[in-house]
Amino acid sequence: MAELRTIRDVFRRGEPLLADEAFDSVLSPRELRLSFDDGIGNADRARIDVVWYTSGAYSSHYTDSADVNWRFDRHPNPHSPEMHFHAPPDAESHTAERSCITVTEPRLVARAVLKLWRRAYETDSVAEINTAENPP
Template sequence: MGGTQASESHSLRGAIDRPALIAIRDLITDEEPLASAHLDDVLSPSVLEVELADGLVDAESARLDVQWTTQNDYKYHYTDSLDVNVRWGRHPHDDDFIHVPGLEHYHPPPDASSDPNDVEESCIKQSPEILVTRAVLKLWRTAYQSHSLTPLNASSNPP
């Protein structure tokens, strides 16, 4: 039972917001040449799947899974062919993340750790889905061009 409560306290609030995922998909398709994005289910999506033709540092491919809810909670999860994982999120965490004063947080590489000592405050503070997506794309593109994971949460708001 304890595991269920912890999992619920870290859950996204609200239903998946299909119009938001469509807007995010369209933005990514228009602005990131290395990306192709599609909903897992056109009528009732649970995630926007973004395939990246190249990954960060030495990864040959990558994927970004995006969830956005009607409560403006979100999760952007990057994973690549070298098993590097990173996650930007905005949702309740029951104050488990001791370095995170608000809802916006960042699970750093290489494993998108949920250890309370590892999770950081996110540099992304915007809430509209378009601005958050632009910020994630900018952080990813900066890390991609610098061949480093360091820039992924190293920007001022807005990135």
């Protein structure tokens, strides 16, 4: 899927801690796993799993070795805005709140997720992970 390759390329060009990237399938990729040599705070490694659907729905799920999770999603559902964020530390469904990411183009969504991850990494805190204006 071209969208996942675009997202992979954004992370390749923009993140020096990217250690590895892998698609779940060579022939028909549905998920991209981005692995990092370090994580936020006490985590010594981290991963962002990205799923992008042909409808434009997506999920970017962060998880790390300190058991911290958070997730930016776009999909319709009855209990949260279409573009929403699941807060750390567990990214539980009931924690969904409006996402600060308002763009929908894959390259821009990837840049926004990368920018927010990088800010959290540099500050050693996920406290403001979903607080930004026009993050790309």
